[in-house]
Amino acid sequence: MAAVDDLQFEEFGDAATSPAANPGATTIHIEGPSESPTHQPGLPRGSGGEEDDELLGNDDSDKTELLAGQKKSSPFWTFEYYQTFFDVDTYQVFDRIKGSLLPIPGKNFVRLYIRSNPDLYGPFWICATLVFAIAISGNLSNFLIHLGEKTYHYVPEFRKVSIAATIIYAYAWLVPLALWGFLMWRNSKVMNIVSYSFLEIVCVYGYSLFIYIPTAVLWVIPQKAVRWILVMIALGISGSVLAMTFWPAVREDNRRIALATIVTIVLLHTLLSVGCLAYFFDAPEMDHHLPATTAAPNQTAAAAK
Amino acid sequence: MRSQIREFDSSTLNESVQNTIMRDLKAVGKKFMHVLYPRKSNTLLRDWDLWGPLILCVTLALMLQRSSVDSEKDGGPQFAEVFVIVWFGAVTITLNSKLLGGNISFFQSLCVLGYCILPLTVAMLVCRLVLLAEPGPVNFMVRLFVVIVMFAWSIVASTAFLADSQPPNRKALAIYPVFLFYFVISWMILTFTPQ
Numbered sequence: 001m002a003a004v005d006d007l008q009f010e011e012f013g014d015a016a017t018s019p020a021a022n023p024g025a026t027t028i029h030i031e032g033p034s035e036s037p038t039h040q041p042g043l044p045r046g047s048g049g050e051e052d053d054e055l056l057g058n059d060d061s062d063k064t065e066l067l068a069g070q071k072k073s074s075p076f077w078t079f080e081y082y083q084t085f086f087d088v089d090t091y092q093v094f095d096r097i098k099g100s101l102l103p104i105p106g107k108n109f110v111r112l113y114i115r116s117n118p119d120l121y122g123p124f125w126i127c128a129t130l131v132f133a134i135a136i137s138g139n140l141s142n143f144l145i146h147l148g149e150k151t152y153h154y155v156p157e158f159r160k161v162s163i164a165a166t167i168i169y170a171y172a173w174l175v176p177l178a179l180w181g182f183l184m185w186r187n188s189k190v191m192n193i194v195s196y197s198f199l200e201i202v203c204v205y206g207y208s209l210f211i212y213i214p215t216a217v218l219w220v221i222p223q224k225a226v227r228w229i230l231v232m233i234a235l236g237i238s239g240s241v242l243a244m245t246f247w248p249a250v251r252e253d254n255r256r257i258a259l260a261t262i263v264t265i266v267l268l269h270t271l272l273s274v275g276c277l278a279y280f281f282d283a284p285e286m287d288h289h290l291p292a293t294t295a296a297p298n299q300t301a302a303a304a305k
Numbered sequence: 306m307r308s309q310i311r312e313f314d315s316s317t318l319n320e321s322v323q324n325t326i327m328r329d330l331k332a333v334g335k336k337f338m339h340v341l342y343p344r345k346s347n348t349l350l351r352d353w354d355l356w357g358p359l360i361l362c363v364t365l366a367l368m369l370q371r372s373s374v375d376s377e378k379d380g381g382p383q384f385a386e387v388f389v390i391v392w393f394g395a396v397t398i399t400l401n402s403k404l405l406g407g408n409i410s411f412f413q414s415l416c417v418l419g420y421c422i423l424p425l426t427v428a429m430l431v432c433r434l435v436l437l438a439e440p441g442p443v444n445f446m447v448r449l450f451v452v453i454v455m456f457a458w459s460i461v462a463s464t465a466f467l468a469d470s471q472p473p474n475r476k477a478l479a480i481y482p483v484f485l486f487y488f489v490i491s492w493m494i495l496t497f498t499p500q
Contacts, residue, residue, distance in 0.1 A: 079403075082404060083404050083406065085404075086401075086404040086405050086406075088475075088478070089474040089475055089478075090474060090475055090476070090477045090478050091474075093478060121401070121404075121405070121478060125401075125481065125482060125485075128482075128485065129485060132485065132488075132489055132492075136492055139496070154496075154498055155498075156382070156493070156496040156497075156498070158382045158386065158493075
């Protein structure tokens, strides 16, 4: 009877592959990743096995592709189109913030946390909080530094809020635009495997600015050394998040261009933090509480700086 | 600016002006009471109106305005700045909560956010009175305490009205901008210094 079975065409319909009818056949379960198809030796494994793996392995990506297609289908003048950019839950936002604070080498922020669901909530509100954090703590720090001076009259310096808002929002939107344009241009010359959409780049930049919020609050401390240490720490963390995100996107390119891109990204970030520190926070002078003393102590204090 | 049913319109045409004004004032006053003693109720949402927020915003902006001697550079906020911050802040928060999937209408949310500025306006009045006394750290401590208490009151009041309209797993995302909004207004009130 075995010879007759070998010559017969095997049906792969439901009735034929039920375990009762055909106990020796391969059964394919598409239920979960823990299940694996049982292979019997001697049975045809060629194209059936590969289809197997494809179905099991790429189930998630099939679904996400379908969902991604459904997400962006509203035209851009409807409200639903913009709702897709706010499709995040509280725990997702917290996870993304946590990811920007703890850069792990080898883990890409975009692939790990954003996963083709970029949101605009994080970048917008982190920038808004940062604007007010910088303006308020700059004001507070200036007040504490000049506290004893007779000629100092406290002003809330409200103009600086608009200046801070312009700087921060311009940085968080124009730099990603320029970077995205640059990466698209390089993509047309060198085929990169990893490419980011504009919103993903905005998302990374927005979340990487989160570390500056506690930094700005701590900049109230009127010690130069403390402030510069804080700048170093914040720059280290957010710079490394950005560098590790964008390195895979330029890796296949010309070595010099790749390095120049990463260096530019980090340099612009440095410029932002140092610029904010210099503009919004007055320098803490050491001798501000000795205004009436003679020139000699002033000179020694100035030489010591 | 009131959401009343149409049938009564013809009968309100013949009443005296005093009746009309008193009815609107009573509605505004009733909502003020709801803000001062926040309970989960639908009154603020059902019959929204924007008179109360307008009155409160104008009062706050007038009190925050300094005389124009040296307020050109680096002074406190001008009238227009306070106005813009309050209204654009409220609009942004409303858009944010609608984009996150909340089922509250645009003007209802503006109404709630505007009415919940009432505690902070009261704080501004108290601060101006306290500033008539002699300046010093005690003066500042009193003002700080009053502003903090009123800030907490505003947050509690607006959360009581707004929280239910958000999807449950995004409540914190929708409430945080409200917190930031009232924090900025409290900062403006606290740092107000007269000449």
